[in-house]
Amino acid sequence: MKNVFSQYKALRKEIERLDRRIQKLPKGEVTDYGIDYSTGQGRAIVLRGLADDAPAGRLRELLEARKTRAEEMVIEVEKAISGCPDARTRNILDAFYIEGKTLKEIAAEENIHEDTVASIKDSFFRA
Missing domain, CATH: 1.10.10 (Arc Repressor Mutant, subunit A)
Structure with missing residues (x-):
């Protein structure tokens, strides 16, 4: 447990870095722009699942799992102190x-x- 305590600040930094990396990854969607003929207005149409980038999807899952584990370790420290x-x-x-x-x-x-x-x-x- 003491090891997790000593890592607290590094865990917080890791969470921030992972979050930034996750935000930069492709989101698995494509956006197109078109005219809504019922109103005559232009609008963005988001088509999910069309950006076929399996490696980025696997990387996203891996980074999100790392982030979740780091967040759980931070919570362990906070729970121990609270207890x-x-x-x-x-x-x-x-x-x-x-x-x-x-x-x-x-x-x-x-x-x-x-x-x-x-x-x-x-x-x-x-x-």
Whole structure:
């Protein structure tokens, strides 16, 4: 579990990158423009399933699966922190793993010694 915590920021970046890559892939549809003769107005007609690009479809599935797995790991971290009964421990875990603050920064915020912050953080994983 501690390994997933240490990956939190990298997971968030991975999700953003995968989302951008997925958005750039062909969508499996073709758009055509024509005249709607009932109104005399031009309109776009989207024809789904006509952009036959099987490799892009497989790549989309793979990237979406990776993104889903990364999102599940992020949720694991958030659930673990939320399940902690002690507010100070939750604050320390959130500051360290989610916000990426140093032990020194957290100690200053919590008005406790840096070693105490490290001890609280480490004791969470021993419980």
